[in-house]
Amino acid sequence: MHFIVILGALISLSFxxxxxxxxxxxxxxxxxxxxxxxxxxxxxxxxxxxxxGVSWASLPVFMAGSGPILVFTVACFNKAAYWKMGKIDYICGFVSILALVAWYMTKNPNVAILLAILSDALAALPTLIKGWNFPETENGFLFLGSLFSDLSHYP
Structure with missing residues (x-):
């Protein structure tokens, strides 16, 4: 089992x-x-x-978060990676953060899962719009890697 978790983390890291x-x-x-x-x-x-008390099972989730934080950090400090954000970006970001806060505040696991999914989807919307309108600003390779990494967690 640890092998599959580590494999998924390595796939995530490579992409x-x-x-x-x-x-x-x-x-x-x-x-x-x-x-x-x-x-x-x-x-x-x-x-x-x-x-x-969860240990190994947290690794894929940690990798799913640390990679985007690294991308965010590079985007903030690298002028070549600059993308001007518009109104829709900020609206989706704000609503996504509200969903995260509500996810944290709820004591119902099903509601928390629903809100986490909503937050993730709303966060993706600005990138989907940008990728559709300006495909040269994105690279589908990472998203393909995320798919393989996520699939590696299932037996």
Whole structure:
């Protein structure tokens, strides 16, 4: 079981590294709001998991959060990775953060899951719009890697 968890984490790391390099070189221009929210939610989940005694199973969730935080950080400090955000970006980011707060505040696991999914989807919307309108600013390779990484967690 540990092998599959580690394999998923390595796959996630390799694809995130590819996207990071593309961002550093200015070949992709990440939407900061999307990547920040995609990083925050899994890191909150990781902290919650670790506080309940979960160990190895937290690794894929941690990787799902740390990669986006690295992408967000590079996007903030690398002028070549700059993407101007508009009104829809901020609205989706704000509502996504509200969903995260509500997720944290709820004591109902089903509601928390629903709100976490809503937050993730709302965070993705600005990047989907940007990728559709300006495909040269994105790299589908990372998203393909995320799919493989997520699938590696299922027996």
């Amino acid at each position: 995130t590294s590819t996207y990071l390099v593309a961002s550093i070189r200015g070949r992709v221009k990440p939407n900061k709001i999307t990547w920040l929210i995609w990083g925050i939610a899994p890191l909150i989940s990781t902290a919650a998991s670790l506080s309940t």
